[in-house]
Amino acid sequence: MLPHKKIRSFPHQFSGGMLQRAMIAMALVTKPAILIADEPTTALDVTTQAQILSLMKKLQQQYSMSIIFITHNLGIVAGFCxxxxxxxxxxxxxxxxxxxxxxxxxxxxxxxxxxxxxxxxxxxxxxxxxxxxxxxxxxxxxxxxxxxxxxxxxxxxxxxxxxxxxxxxxxxxxxxxxxxxxxxx
Structure with missing residues (x-):
């Protein structure tokens, strides 16, 4: 999920998408049955949004977990939920x-x-x-x-x-x- 060379970086050195990936990784450490994602794609460009959503869908299937997705974006709701x-x-x-x-x-x-x-x-x-x-x-x-x-x-x-x-x-x-x-x- 995160490149090995970024492991010692500070948060301000990450892009928005990389920060989201780091937060998702932190949330998955405990292997939860449910992941609560509150506006996980807000302020990200469309390409990065698609990458984050794809990653979340893949992880959802891989870990057999439910995702509570909180968003105002009805387009994302229609395609993801x-x-x-x-x-x-x-x-x-x-x-x-x-x-x-x-x-x-x-x-x-x-x-x-x-x-x-x-x-x-x-x-x-x-x-x-x-x-x-x-x-x-x-x-x-x-x-x-x-x-x-x-x-x-x-x-x-x-x-x-x-x-x-x-x-x-x-x-x-x-x-x-x-x-x-x-x-x-």
Whole structure:
């Protein structure tokens, strides 16, 4: 993973990709059953990102370990992950196998996230922006934390407790309006 000549180098002498490889090596010393990778490709160029992801996939298979991959990059999620948990304000709002999530989105936040990713196949004058004020962590949450920004939000969304419910095999959502059949995405 790391060239032998780099073993005595200082962190500032490594590239971003080399630092990531060193961190992965340190994490694997104990042969964990689960590796938690928090934004492992952030601030890396596309080529280095691909190398890191390839390395992680190879190590995952070699050590038969699970990887909890925390990222904002939906492209990486689509290509790397088997299952996705979409979080907002510290809560899981949707959980599904990756293909199912991208094909059959069942929470307005997930839909908004996917819409905000630019497409190479269509020309747009302006990128999609999720409207409304972002979540304020100083305020208690009664209902859905995404309700103030949701295009489908109604009074009940702000007040009704939400919980993950299976709406299709291995596909869960917290959206009460979806569960009640009031809206479909």
């Amino acid at each position: 088997d299952r996705v948990h979409v979080m907002y304000a510290g809560m899981i709002l949707e959980s599904a196998e990756t293909v199912s999530l991208f094909k059959n989105t069942s929470h307005p936040y997930t839909r908004a996230l996917i819409r905000s990713v630019p497409s190479l196949h269509s020309k747009v004058d302006q990128l999609y922006v999720i409207g409304g004020p972002p979540y304020d962590p100083t305020q208690p949450i009664k209902g859905c934390p995404f309700a103030p920004r949701c295009e489908f939000g109604i009074t009940e969304c702000f007040e009704e407790k939400i919980e993950l419910t299976e709406i299709a095999p291995k596909h869960f959502t917290c959206c009460n309006r979806i569960k009640k059949g009031e809206i479909s995405l």
